[in-house]
Amino acid sequence: MRSSLVFSDATSRSLHEVLQASPFVERAAFLLCTEVRTDRSCKLIVKQVVPVRPGDYLRQHAAGMSLASAAYTSVAKIARDTGSSIIFVHSHPSGALYFSDQDDREEPKLIEFFKARVPGRTHGALVVCDGCVVGRIYTPEAADLDVIAEWGAHWKVHAGASVGKQDVFDRSIRAIGRDGQALLRQLVIGVVGAGGTGSAIAQMLARLGVGTLRLFDEDKLEDSNVPRVLGAAMSQVGQAKVRVLEEHLRSIGLGTIVEAVEGSICRQDVAAMLRDCDVIFSCVDKEMPRSILMAHHRHYLTPVIDLGVKIEASQQSIKEVWGRITTMTPGSPCLFCRGRISAEGLRLEAMRLDERSAQIRQGYAPELDEPAPAVVAYTSAVASMAAAEFLARLFLPGARKSLGDESLMRLDLGTVRSNSGTMRANCICANDESFAAGDISPHLGLSWG
Ligand SMILES: [Zn+2]
Ligand SMILES: [Zn+2]
Structure with a gap:
C-alpha cells in the first residue's frame, strides 16, 4: 500500500x-x-x-x-x-x-x-x-x-524509498540530481484531458521519468485531433484517446506505469480516482471539470496545474495567441477568484443543447461557439511551460519566490508575465470547511448528475 x-x-x-x-x-x-x-x-x-x-x-x-x-x-x-x-x-x-x-x-x-x-x-x-x-x-x-509532501508557494517533497540505478536519465540527473530523479519515480501524477495539451504533458512527464501517470478522458480520437495529439496516428481514429496515449507512453519504454481511465471526471466514480494522485495537470477545455478539480484541490490539498490556450482569430487569420498556466496550491487564489471560470459559464455549459438554443433565441445566452482554433505549436508550447513550472516548483523553490501562481504568455509575441492574483473573501475557496476535508459525502460536497 x-x-x-x-x-x-x-x-x-x-x-x-x-x-x-x-x-x-x-x-x-x-x-x-x-x-x-x-x-x-x-x-x-x-x-x-x-x-x-x-x-x-x-x-x-x-x-x-x-x-x-x-x-x-x-x-x-x-x-x-x-x-x-x-x-x-x-x-x-x-x-x-x-x-x-x-x-x-x-x-x-x-x-x-x-x-x-x-x-x-x-x-x-x-x-x-x-x-x-x-x-x-x-x-x-x-x-x-513513501512520500512526505508540503504543498504551498514552495513545494518540498521527500520520497522515502530509494530507486535503483537510472543511468538512462543521466542528462536529467545532471540538472535535478539523483535524489530529484528518484523523487520523480515515486510520484503519481494525474493528467486530466488527453488532447493537445494533455498528450504533450503526459509525454514529457513520461520522458522525465515520472513513476506513475494516470490519464483521464472520456472521448474517442477524431481525425481533427490527430494534428495536435502527440503520439496519435490517423490509423487510431475511433479509439479512446486515453488508450492511444497509453500505448504511446508505454512504447517509450522508460518504465512509467500508465493507467488509462476512460471516463469524465464530471462523474463521481471517475473523480474519486484522482485521490491517489500527488499532483494533477488540468488539460481540459471546459469549466465544469476545472471547477471539480478546484474542489478536489481544496478537499485533498493536491496541487493542480491548469493549462489554457486561446487563439484569437478572425477570418482565418491569427490576431493574438494566449497561453495560461495557473497553479492551484494551498494559499493561492482559485480560478473563480481569478475570473478564469464563473458561475455563469458553468450554467451555460450545463445546459442541454435545446435549452441553450431556446435561451439564445430569447437573448439569455450568447451564441454557441464555433470550434475554437487550435494549433499544435501553441498547445505543445503551453504544455512545455507547464512541465517547466512543475520542475521549478519541485526543484527550484528559490526561483518561485518572487513569482505568482499564474503565468500568461503571448505566444504570438513571445512574452511571458506572472501574476499573484487576489483571493476574494466571499469566494468558495475561502470556505475553511472544505479545506483538507478529504472524503465527505457526497463526494467533494457536490451534487453529481
Ligand atoms: Zn527519536
Ligand atoms: Zn477563489
Missing part, C-alpha cells in the same frame, strides 16, 4: 515553529490528519498541529525525552472527537537521520494506545532533523511513508 503525508505550507510552518522553539533538546508535537483510503493508497492530510504543552515534558535532552501520559490522552480525545489520525512527531537535534532504537521500542506501545482510543484510523510517527524528515505509519505493521 502506497502511503503519503501531506502538509500545506501553513501547517508545515507551524510544526517547524514548535520543533525549533528549543533547537538543542528534543521536542514533540502531534499532527491531526484526515485519512483518505483508496484500494491502493493511504493518504494522511495534516489538518492541525498540536504542540506538546510545556508542562507535559518530563525529561528533555539532545537525544531523548519523555512525556507525561496526559499529553497522549488529551490529543487522543481530540482525534476521537474529530475522527482524525494521529502522527506523533519529534525532533532529533542530535542529527540522527532515522528512528532511534529507543523510538523503535517505545513507538509500538504508543500506537497501540492511539489505536485503542481512536480505532479505525491509521496512526504513525515522524522524525524531523535538520532539513530531513522520515515517517512511518502502522497499517497495521510499521511501514515507511
